[in-house]
Amino acid sequence: MHIHKNDNVQIMTGKDKGKQGKVTKVDVRAGKLLLQGLNVFKKHKRATKQGEKGQIVEVSRPINASNAMLVCSSCGKPTRVGYKLEDGKKMRVCKKCGAVISS
Numbered sequence: 001m002h003i004h005k006n007d008n009v010q011i012m013t014g015k016d017k018g019k020q021g022k023v024t025k026v027d028v029r030a031g032k033l034l035l036q037g038l039n040v041f042k043k044h045k046r047a048t049k050q051g052e053k054g055q056i057v058e059v060s061r062p063i064n065a066s067n068a069m070l071v072c073s074s075c076g077k078p079t080r081v082g083y084k085l086e087d088g089k090k091m092r093v094c095k096k097c098g099a100v101i102s103s
Contacts, residue, residue, distance in 0.1 A: 008023075009070055034060060039062070042059075
């Protein structure tokens, strides 16, 4: 997958279109990303113990990785990711400015 944990990404479609956030979790098999503070929904939580009240909790839900683009750290724009071999290591490269994207 071209997006890793702790990367900054921009959402390209959906209700949070244009917003940027940090990736907290990546599910490679499902192709999903969990972003900090984005794609937030309200969940009604039932009281589990007697005397406790139910509450409404805000929860971030995962989005499809195809709906997010990596934001380059040097040019600050959402970009596609290229790959380049340097010293036997596979490095991610920004397609717009050519800078190496740190992991």
